[in-house]
Amino acid sequence: MTEENREYRQLPIGVFDSGVGGLTVAREIMRQSPNEKIVYFGDTARVPYGSKSRDTITRYSRQIVRFLQTMEVKAIVVACNTASAYALDDLEKEIDVPLIGVVRPGAKVAAEATKNGRIGVIGTEGTIGSGIYATYIRQIRPDAEVIQKACPLFVPLVEEGLWKDPVTDEIAMRYLTELIDIGIDTLILGCTHYPLIRETVAGIMGDHVRLVNPAYETARELKEMLEERGLSNPVFPSLGANPYRFFVSDGAERFKQFANSILPYGILSAKVINIEEY
Ligand code: DGL
Numbered sequence: 410m411t412e413e414n415r416e417y418r419q420l421p422i423g424v425f426d427s428g429v430g431g432l433t434v435a436r437e438i439m440r441q442s443p444n445e446k447i448v449y450f451g452d453t454a455r456v457p458y459g460s461k462s463r464d465t466i467t468r469y470s471r472q473i474v475r476f477l478q479t480m481e482v483k484a485i486v487v488a489c490n491t492a493s494a495y496a497l498d499d500l501e502k503e504i505d506v507p508l509i510g511v512v513r514p515g516a517k518v519a520a521e522a523t524k525n526g527r528i529g530v531i532g533t534e535g536t537i538g539s540g541i542y543a544t545y546i547r548q549i550r551p552d553a554e555v556i557q558k559a560c561p562l563f564v565p566l567v568e569e570g571l572w573k574d575p576v577t578d579e580i581a582m583r584y585l586t587e588l589i590d591i592g593i594d595t596l597i598l599g600c601t602h603y604p605l606i607r608e609t610v611a612g613i614m615g616d617h618v619r620l621v622n623p624a625y626e627t628a629r630e631l632k633e634m635l636e637e638r639g640l641s642n643p644v645f646p647s648l649g650a651n652p653y654r655f656f657v658s659d660g661a662e663r664f665k666q667f668a669n670s671i672l673p674y675g676i677l678s679a680k681v682i683n684i685e686e687y
Pocket of ligand 1: 426427428430431456457458459460488489490491492533536564599600601602
């Protein structure tokens with residue numbers, strides 16, 4: 410390994426999302442690739458993405474990618490399902506650092522895991538409306554029946570901290586009954602926030618339905634990709650080096666509180682930047 414190559418491999422991974430949800434993806438990257446540094450951007454001023462148009466989300470995503478590139482990242486993870494659904498294809502053509510979205514890894518695992526060919530997908534209105542999970546699933550399993558259901562109330566419930574609450578149980582029951590009736594055996598948690606209510610969803614769906622967490626699958630795919638391309642960081646970050654940096658477009662304090670409720674260690678700060686400048 411040349412010195413230059415060794416230095417390049419120590420550059421951070423850029424991870425972005427519409428807000429706090431992508432922290433579920435960052436958390437998996439921290440667990441699975443502890444050597445990797447992360448620069449996280451949460452677009453807290455412009456969240457939610459799930460109800461906005463393709464053009465708007467693509468414009469936002471471009472700005473964020475430009476910001477991350479100023480931070481000299483060696484790869485970018487589009488940790489938001491909606492942004493992956495709408496913007497990933499365009500972004501891939503425009504930049505030369507490797508990009509990974511959360512949709513394809515989740516779709517692949519679900520297509521491989523199903524036995525009866527009936528796969529459920531839950532997500533934001535944008536992700537479900539795009540039909541992107543079904544498209545990827547059918548590339549691997551053309552005969553799959555993909556039942557998609559938008560669950561727009563889950564995001565605010567999770568952000569209110571109602572992860573285990575009768576209100577969430579009730580809403581989940583309404584959303585998921587249709588999927589139970591159809592007899593799916595695999596369900597993709599196709600939104601960054603849903604892994605945080607995994608237990609509620611699992612309790613309703615029952616043990617015979619396999620839940621696929623795209624955050625976990627994406628972190629796994631990222632690790633493999635970095636290894637294959639000779640990009641993984643050979644050096645464990647030294648004590649006090651602060652390997653994780655967080656940026657947001659608004660509300661740093663609220664972001665910090667949420668981050669501290671789900672990350673395996675306390676974050677000290679999140680910096681507000683003006684993303685419209687990028
Ligand atoms: N991060 C979004 C997603 O995974 C959910 C929140 C939002 O609508 O912005 O689709």
